[in-house]
Amino acid sequence: MADKWVLAGEISVWARASVATLRSDPELAEKQAKMAISLQKKARLKKPYELKLLFCRRCKRFSPPSERSTTRLRNGYIVRRCAECGAASRTGYVRQRDKA
Numbered sequence: 001m002a003d004k005w006v007l008a009g010e011i012s013v014w015a016r017a018s019v020a021t022l023r024s025d026p027e028l029a030e031k032q033a034k035m036a037i038s039l040q041k042k043a044r045l046k047k048p049y050e051l052k053l054l055f056c057r058r059c060k061r062f063s064p065p066s067e068r069s070t071t072r073l074r075n076g077y078i079v080r081r082c083a084e085c086g087a088a089s090r091t092g093y094v095r096q097r098d099k100a
Helices: 004-020 026-043
Strands: 069-074 077-082 088-092
Antiparallel strands (some): 069 077
């Protein structure tokens, strides 16, 4: 097995590539995202944040934020809703305050 740091870098490269090719070729983008998941499972690494955003937790379908899911901001949370199954996932965020 290759070095885990190298594989972690490859996983993020595959995830970024899937987001970049999403508009031009959705099928290729889905294959690239699944390749990143298979590398992550093979190396037994934690999923990077950018890869977690690409898949629905409940139905495990490829649902990138701008294409197959809706994103809303509510009370300090980012709420993503899958268009396929309707599942909602919440991620906390902190607002940046303007210095006046």
